[in-house]
Amino acid sequence: MLVVKVGGAEGIDLDAVCDDLAAIAGNGRPVVLVHGGSHETNRLAEQLGHAPRFITSPSGYTSRRTDRRTLEIFEMVYCGLVNKGVVERLHKRGVPAIGLSGLDGPVWQGPRKTSIRSVDGGRTTVIRDDYTGRVERVNTSLLAELARSNILPVLTPPALSYCGSAINVDGDRAAAATASALSASELVILSNVAGLLERFPDPSSVVRRVSRDELDAAGKFARGRMRTKLLAAREALEGGVPRVVLGSAIGPNPISRALEGEGTVIS
């Protein structure tokens, strides 16, 4: 089993991702795709006059401020525009696919954060009406049933909280939880950067190999979203996934290139 996460940043070519997925799935390898939609969500939020906001936690991780209106906009883009766009692309390439949010089934469940702390200019504030959380349970029986039926699952946040609310969860970490639960042999995380960069943003400074023991030391190179990707990689390794590749979603055959070792290979 291969789990692929493709981000939603500007410049990512979903057609190239789907071309590659069709080739891989066509060779009989079972795949689960997890996708994002951050750029389009920002665009729609701006258009609807509910500008996107981001929070930095005291430990330095950034996430989207998700009030109820943001959650609705998020669902429109992630579960509507992007998810159905990817499913349509796969069908067009002859790959039967099914688009599911974490709510559906439910595929992903976990706790909602009762409060989150946001650091802004040295000041810490506590936010209590945020719809965020993390994935603790993955519905492996539903995903296995779909795999048996040769239907490629296309998964996206939000997840379902234990109280029945939709919660925004980090897509990279949700993909890691999914790969762990499915005992995947590989997790590929694609974004609009070439991997972990030793000298950000110099693309020639990609760190090629990171062992589990080197993860802490490698973390010092990570900027912004790459910090969360390294955390996801660590969680996948700890969950039993032997190999995680952080690769670029720019250009043709992005999944195959990552599987061949282009990017940062963590194992």
Next chain:
Amino acid sequence: MLVVKVGGAEGIDLDAVCDDLAAIAGNGRPVVLVHGGSHETNRLAEQLGHAPRFITSPSGYTSRRTDRRTLEIFEMVYCGLVNKGVVERLHKRGVPAIGLSGLDGPVWQGPRKTSIRSVDGGRTTVIRDDYTGRVERVNTSLLAELARSNILPVLTPPALSYCGSAINVDGDRAAAATASALSASELVILSNVAGLLERFPDPSSVVRRVSRDELDAAGKFARGRMRTKLLAAREALEGGVPRVVLGSAIGPNPISRALEGEGTVIS
């Protein structure tokens, strides 16, 4: 098996629909829900500066003009906002649910119209870039598998064309095709009117009973969208569904009231 269609017009109370669904599903009756999202789609389309347009066919049926941008807006609302909102409501009421568009699986497949004719002020024009069609094939094995797992399917347009495109399909007729394919014993179609009205818009003039033989004659009372609902009812009867009820989604227990015969019962 019971198939319920709930429309997306203004004033429809999805909380009441989900309360009722939870009671019915809780009693062990398998249900499939099909929903619309027209009002919210119109609102979002206006907000995004791509105003909704409607087409009247030469035979008098109205439908949404669905160019590619409209299809995206449609997917955001139907597959994102409304579908995930309904799935979340059901989970909150203890009913495991799964939201699927017709693209997913795919659940619904059919032909895309190569061209449609639009009548406007006596003038007929031909439109060739419309993404509309109808449901010919329903994925009964996927829906039966979900029913066996006690997961309530929440279905919504678009469907998948035979060429792999997303196509806008009429929700009432898609529900009829689904009820026929699943050999449902009843199809309930809820909207913001009380049923077929003999003297539109007088709500006290509901036609209570229509036999199959009386459908043609009853059609003369139908205005606007009610014409399509009668067509859907006819298709369901012809597909072997013994009883179709056109009921109101306004107020508490709308499904139970329709099952008890409130509205227009066609059998």
